[in-house]
Amino acid sequence: xxxxxxxxxxxVAEAGQFQKAAADLSITQQAVSKRxxxxxxxxxxxLFTRAPRGxxxxxxxxxxxxxxxxxxxxxxxxxxxxxxxxxxLRVDVIASRSAQSGLMRGFHxxxxxxxxxxxxxxxxxxxxAAIRSGAIDASFRAVAAPGRPLPEDIESVRVLDEPLQLxxxxxxxLAGARSVTVAQLVGHRIWMPGIxxxxxxxxxxxxxxxxxxxxxxxxxxxxxxxxxxDTISDTPALATFMGEHxxxxxxADHGLRRIPITDPTPIYPHxxxxxxxxxxxxxxxxxxxxAATAAGHDAAxxxxxxxxxxx
Numbered sequence: 001x002x003x004x005x006x007x008x009x010x011x012v013a014e015a016g017q018f019q020k021a022a023a024d025l026s027i028t029q030q031a032v033s034k035r036x037x038x039x040x041x042x043x044x045x046x047l048f049t050r051a052p053r054g055x056x057x058x059x060x061x062x063x064x065x066x067x068x069x070x071x072x073x074x075x076x077x078x079x080x081x082x083x084x085x086x087x088x089l090r091v092d093v094i095a096s097r098s099a100q101s102g103l104m105r106g107f108h109x110x111x112x113x114x115x116x117x118x119x120x121x122x123x124x125x126x127x128x129a130a131i132r133s134g135a136i137d138a139s140f141r142a143v144a145a146p147g148r149p150l151p152e153d154i155e156s157v158r159v160l161d162e163p164l165q166l167x168x169x170x171x172x173x174l175a176g177a178r179s180v181t182v183a184q185l186v187g188h189r190i191w192m193p194g195i196x197x198x199x200x201x202x203x204x205x206x207x208x209x210x211x212x213x214x215x216x217x218x219x220x221x222x223x224x225x226x227x228x229x230d231t232i233s234d235t236p237a238l239a240t241f242m243g244e245h246x247x248x249x250x251x252a253d254h255g256l257r258r259i260p261i262t263d264p265t266p267i268y269p270h271x272x273x274x275x276x277x278x279x280x281x282x283x284x285x286x287x288x289x290x291a292a293t294a295a296g297h298d299a300a301x302x303x304x305x306x307x308x309x310x311x
Contacts (some may be wrong), residue, residue, distance in 0.1 A: 003075055005039040006068045008032055009047060013065050017054035088115035089282040092127050092139035095120060097225070099162045099245035100140035100270055107289050114282045124200050128154060131275050137283050138274040142200050142308070155276045158297050159290040161267040161304070162243040163260070170255030171236035181263040182212045182303075189215055191231070191238040193222040201268075205241075207305040208266055216241075229254060243268055264303040271308075 011021040012032065022029040040047050047061035057065065093100040104118060119136060121127045127139035131154060140159070150156060166185070168175045174184070195202050195218040209216050222228075225248050232240055233254035242248070242258065250256055272290060274283055 001042065001071070002035070002038065003071065005035040005042075006071050008035040009039055009061075010065070010068050010072065012036065012048065012055055013057055013061065013068075015054075016056070020054075087280075088117040089138075089280055089286065090117040090119060090136040091286070092119050092121045092130065092136050094122075094140060097247045098140075099160055099243050099268075102245050102247065103140065103160060103270075103290065106293065107286055110289055111282075111285060114285065123198075124148075128273065131273060131278075134275075134278075137278055137280050138272055138286065140270055141273055142204060142268055142270055150273070153276055154273055156271045156273045157287070157291070158269055158271050158308075159294050160245070160270040161295070161297050161299070161302065162245050162270060163302070164241045164266040164268060165244055166239050166257075166259040166261055167232060167242045168239040168257045168259065169233040169236060170257070172239055172257075173236070174239065174259060175257045177259055179260040179262050182214075182261060182266070183263070185261070186213050187215070189217055189238050191217050191219075191228075191235075191240050193218055193220050193228065204268065204305060204308075208303075211303070226250075229256065232256065241266075262301070264301050267299075267302045267304050269297070269304050269308045 008021065008025060008027075011024050012018055015021040015024060018032050018036075019029050022032045025032070036047065043060075043064070045060035045064075046058050047064060048055040049058050050056075091104060093104055095101065101118070104116070108114075108116060121130060121136075121139065124139075124141050127136070127141060128151065130136040131139060132151065141156075166174065166180055174180055174188070177184075192205065195205055195216070205216055208214060228240060229248065229250045232238055233250070233256055244260075272287065274287075
């Protein structure tokens with residue numbers, strides 16, 4: 001059905017005259033008549049009857065009018081759903097309790113009027129493909145894995161360097177320390193069942209082990225954060241790494257300790273990725289917000305792999 005003809009029909013019905021409807025639509029009266037005639041032919045009914053004061057709706061026209069108005073409303077909503085700035089900004093944060101999610105919560109507090117859709121994708125290749133297809137507007141990723149540079153149409157910027165902390169149970173040998181050096185971690189078992197080979201975080205921890213001679217075990221199924229916290233609490237021989245801005249909740253009787261790591265402090269560098277041609281106005285607002293709130297990067301006394309996404 002020709003939506004312009006439907007729009008013309010509604011204009012005539014509201015104006016009561018072909019001439020006034022033509023003026024309202026900024027077209028000729030002849031064009032109005034042709035559109036109405038074509039619509040009547042497609043419907044097989046008469047929509048108006050001539051009257052001394054103009055055009056009056058026929059019985060069929062009266063029946064069609066509310067549906068015609070709804071057609072125009074639906075069409076407007078359809079256009080608005082894909083118009084830049086009218087649909088929500090879609091952003092990938094990997095996990096709901098991660099530092100990236102915290103960055104987006106801060107953005108939402110600063111700009112509550114901006115509609116957001118937050119999604120959680122797994123692999124960086126999936127996220128990049130979603131950015132390039134327009135399925136999402138941006139993704140928070142830690143690093144570009146070595147040997148796999150980002151496509152030329154994908155932009156990136158470092159937005160947060162997150163220090164790693166050691167998480168231990170109450171009976172662990174380092175549980176009473178106010179801080180630990182990387183050298184002190186040598187010989188201790190760091191258990192991280194969430195590490196997946198081929199991911200950017202898998203590459204990150206592989207380099208961390210190689211650089212400092214640490215022991216990270218990724219054995220056993222990954223039953224999620226609750227099972228990890230239960231095991232660390234109950235097993236004096238195990239500890240794990242956790243980002244300083246990761247927000248997990250555990251029972252008070254677990255007695256878990258979060259211990260800063262120094263000399264150097266391993267940092268996990270989070271970056272924002274987006275397509276260079278993305279026109280969504282809220283994306284520019286997000287980038288400006290992150291730039292204004294980001295602290296410095298590659299500070300003295302910190303460590304990150306040399307292949308991470310640069311500032």
